[in-house]
Amino acid sequence: MTMNQEYNDKTSFNRICPECGVGNPEDADSCIVCDKDLSETLLFFEDDFYDIELTSELLIEYRKNFYRTRRTGKDKKYFIAEIKDIKFGHPIKRFSFKYKGKKEVYALKEDNYNSLKELFKKIGIIYELEVE
Numbered sequence: 807m808t809m810n811q812e813y814n815d816k817t818s819f820n821r822i823c824p825e826c827g828v829g830n831p832e833d834a835d836s837c838i839v840c841d842k843d844l845s846e847t848l849l850f851f852e853d854d855f856y857d858i859e860l861t862s863e864l865l866i867e868y869r870k871n872f873y874r875t876r877r878t879g880k881d882k883k884y885f886i887a888e889i890k891d892i893k894f895g896h897p898i899k900r901f902s903f904k905y906k907g908k909k910e911v912y913a914l915k916e917d918n919y920n921s922l923k924e925l926f927k928k929i930g931i932i933y934e935l936e937v938e
């Protein structure tokens with residue numbers, strides 16, 4: 807085995823930076839490209855119409871353009887503490903909640919839907935969990 811192979815076996819760049827989309831080593835504290843603090847990110851995934859990031863304080867939606875090829879630069883930030891009425895739809899994988907009196911709905915891919923639901927359970931913020 808060459809040194810290079812060994813390096814590749816041990817280091818995976820699977821930790822996608824929510825800010826710029828670059829893959830970082832699993833143990834990176836901050837992004838190698840844009841320097842975003844990655845230790846704050848509890849969950850990040852890419853879906854069809856948006857990318858979603860969850861930190862301990864915020865749920866952030868990074869909106870994608872119509873062709874889903876890049877981000878529009880329009881982000882929506884929700885303070886977790888102000889998110890009410892969280893619902894995970896079934897059988898349609900939809901995640902919805904109320905924020906400042908307005909209902910927000912996100913259709914998610916199954917994997918993303920499951921990771922989000924699991925994380926919400928784990929950190930104890932779906933005490934209001936309902937299936938609709």
Ligand SMILES: [Zn+2]
Pocket residue numbers: 823824825826827828837838839840841842
């Ligand atoms: Zn970055």
